[in-house]
Amino acid sequence: MSDCCSAPGLLPFEQAVANMLSQVSPITETLTLPIEQALHYVLAQDIASPLNVPPHDNSAMDGYAFALESFNESKTLVLIGRSMAGAPFQGTCQPGECIRIMTGAKMPDCCDSVEMQENVKADGENITFLQEKTFGSHVRNAGEDIKIDQQVLYSGHKLAAVDIGVLASLGVAEVVVYRKLKVALIATGDELKLPGQALRVGDIYESNSFVLAAMLKTLHVDIIDFGIISDDFEAIKAAFVSADEQADAVISSGGVSVGDADYTKTVLDELGEIGFWKIAMKPGKPFAFGKLANSVFFGLPGNPVSALVTFHQLALVALTKMQNAKPLTRTHLTVKCSSDLRKSPGRLDFQRGVLSINEAGENVVTSTGAQGSGILSSLARANCFIVLPSEQGGVKAGEMVNVQLFDHYL
Incomplete structure (x- = not known):
């Protein structure tokens, strides 16, 4: 079967990441x-x-400090003072003598070991040690x-x-x-309504900006939320111009698919150099990236799962570089798949799965079910992505697959 990743216009996922990273610069302020x-x-x-x-040798136990050589003559030592945390012993401890010491207290210079209080017998000032001791026992060393x-x-x-x-x-x-990155969020569409508003026929609740804002808060950036912008050319243009003036990065969802009948692409073509990519990944083939006059732009698909996956796998990687932070690392495991998975060769697939341990003690992953790009609940039920290479077809139960564990952004 042919690999449609070789078709013109379909950009390999790894190349998309590399292209983005080559075009973004870390902040320096x-x-x-x-x-x-x-x-x-x-x-x-x-x-x-x-x-x-610690700045000095100190006791790891409540007990008695001593020099090990004191036991050459007797197992009973004479108590001559105390060393408390913040109030160290100031005198000199001679052979045959010991110091009462508390956890964290500085070791007297003349002592090298500690015995816990449970292993001694106290008779007035005479302290008998009941067990054999080793040099340096129960002492935390400086550094x-x-x-x-x-x-x-x-x-x-x-x-x-x-x-x-x-x-x-x-x-x-x-x-x-x-300093913190400044990230602007824009949602466009007359059909979009905020949670709490009444829906008319044909309306849907706007959820992408809420998911993205939550993930951006975890990234620790300043969010500039422009809310929902109506399908009006001048309104959309004004929003993008204002966002570009205020933010280091601008993120919108929807309006990036070929054939989308809205003004977003027209505005972006006028304001910057934006590439409308078809990426060999699923979900999330349509994706826009480029530069406005002052900021970087990420255009995510409108479907909720596609928007979240492209943000997590693409935009988040670039934003992390812009923060001047260390590159993101993701945890991958090879595990047994306990369910059949449908897939056609051609795109890197991020299916949603649940990783668990079976009765035999093996790591296994199972699909969350329907994998449609609009089924956000498939992500809510998941704890990992089942990452299937572009050239791979379907998976049969019992085969080994690669999973990427969800990180703290999800």
Whole structure:
């Protein structure tokens, strides 16, 4: 059977990604933020540790600190002081002596080991150790977590919650980050209505911008929502001109298929250099990409599943580069398919599936059912894409397939 990916005008998925990435540039503007405001921003600097973490040897247990050589003479040591977190022992511990110590407290310079309090017998100041000990037991060494001058975080890293804690543990109060991207969302169509509005015959609820806005919030960008624009040339043109003036990227859904009877393509042809592509992928063959005067444009298909998949697999990759963040990584697994899958060779197919573990302990994936580009519930029920290569035909139950796990954007 011939591979229709070789047909003129049908762009391979990988080439579409490469074309986009070659035409977008990372932002360079930075700002300095206190770490409590820096969550999800992209670092614009490498972070090296100014100190050891922990900064000194400390106890991992509530118990008694001592020098191991003290046991050469006796298993009973004399208690001479305390070391508390924030109030370390200041004296000198001689052989045959020990220090009461709490978890996290600095180890006295004269001690090298700790025994937990449950393994001793205390008789006044006489502490008898009931078990054999080894050198350095229950001691956290200075720099055990992070050493001074060690590179901890790198430019391009998107700061997560745990990173904020790490920065605080290093005493870093501020970081240099890249500013947020500004992304404009535009929906066009007289048939579109917002949730809560009454539907007339022929109307549908507009859902794409809500899905896209939710995913863009996860991406951590500033969203400029233009709402629904009526099918009027001047209104659509005014919206795109305003969006281009305000945003780094403009995203619209619908109006990018060949034969679409609306003004979107006419406006875009007038305002910029936009390519209306037919990509060898399913769902989502129609896709528009290019540049307006000041921004990058992504034109998604109007069908809900197609819009979401093209945004996730294409636009999101380019927006991540524009953020100056590290490239997206997706988790793929090869697993057994437990259901038949329909497919014709010719396009890379992102079918929706549910990955689970069967009674034999094997990873298996099953289809969510009907795979139409308008069936958004097929994505809501899924936890992965079943990624079928362009040259592949149908799949029989029991065959191995490649799945791409849903990430936090979905």
